[in-house]
Amino acid sequence: MLSLLPCLHEKLRRAQSSHKHLWSKGSKGFYLLSCDHFGVDFKMKTIEVDGIKVRIQIWDTAGQERYQTITKQYYRRAQGIFLVYDISSERSYQHIMKWVSDVDEYAPEGVQKILIGNKADEEQKRQVGREQGQQKGRLVLQLAREYGMDFYETSACTNLNIKESFTRLTELVLQAHRKELDGLRVRASNQLALAELEEEEGKPEGPVNSSKTCWC
Numbered sequence: 320m321l322s323l324l325p326c327l328h329e330k331l332r333r334a335q336s337s338h339k340h341l342w343s344k345g346s347k348g349f350y351l352l353s354c355d356h357f358g359v360d361f362k363m364k365t366i367e368v369d370g371i372k373v374r375i376q377i378w379d380t381a382g383q384e385r386y387q388t389i390t391k392q393y394y395r396r397a398q399g400i401f402l403v404y405d406i407s408s409e410r411s412y413q414h415i416m417k418w419v420s421d422v423d424e425y426a427p428e429g430v431q432k433i434l435i436g437n438k439a440d441e442e443q444k445r446q447v448g449r450e451q452g453q454q455k456g457r458l459v460l461q462l463a464r465e466y467g468m469d470f471y472e473t474s475a476c477t478n479l480n481i482k483e484s485f486t487r488l489t490e491l492v493l494q495a496h497r498k499e500l501d502g503l504r505v506r507a508s509n510q511l512a513l514a515e516l517e518e519e520e521g522k523p524e525g526p527v528n529s530s531k532t533c534w535c
């Protein structure tokens with residue numbers, strides 16, 4: 320089971336709408352247990368990566384300052400983190416640096432991070448470009464590269480790159496924990512072999528052996 324944590328930009332708590340929760344509308348099958356009063360939402364999802372079924376826990380932390388003490392507690396157990404900004408809000412992008420330093424401070428070493436520019440469907444409102452030199456563009460790709468993060472633009476409305484970004488983060492977490500996983504697999508197959516052996520040894524002797532006894 321993996322814990323993935325979307326570390327969200329300043330909470331844009333606006334009028335309620337059908338797709339209020341990031342990714343919940345676009346990603347069919349996500350089960351959302353809303354815990355807004357704690358500043359954290361929780362979802363579970365099973366996805367398949369390289370033929371392995373992985374059950375992931377998704378903790379969606381609020382961006383608001385007043386929830387910071389609570390939300391930071393969740394960083395400690397995260398194995399993967401999405402740093403999310405809104406492409407139509409330069410301010411939300413500027414907050415990414417703060418999230419990066421919080422993650423460095425509170426998340427475990429080796430936590431996997433992906434940078435997400437959400438609301439990619441809002442092209443006409445874009446304030447944050449993908450590439451250097453683009454009109455109103457910021458150095459998004461450069462930032463991602465500097466911190467060793469993959470980068471995706473996503474949309475909860477059109478489903479753009481939702482599955483891809485979750486699959487990629489899960490892949491990165493699995494790769495980072497490859498040794499532990501291999502150890503688990505070896506232990507599991509050893510136990511299986513031992514159980515088979517014990518079962519074999521415990522079997523009552525068959526008719527061939529019985530008749531053999533008679534020949535002696």
Ligand SMILES: Nc1nc2c(ncn2[C@@H]2O[C@H](COP(=O)(O)OP(=O)(O)OP(=O)(O)O)[C@@H](O)[C@H]2O)c(=O)[nH]1
Nearest residue numbers: 327330331336338339340341381382438474475476
């Ligand atoms: N157009 C568009 N709107 C979106 C998208 N994702 C979220 N929204 C809208 O953005 C607003 C804020 O969404 P939230 O999910 O509350 O944002 P958030 O960053 O999770 O907020 P907190 O968890 O409170 O920090 C809502 O009105 C959503 O409907 C998207 O991909 N495209």
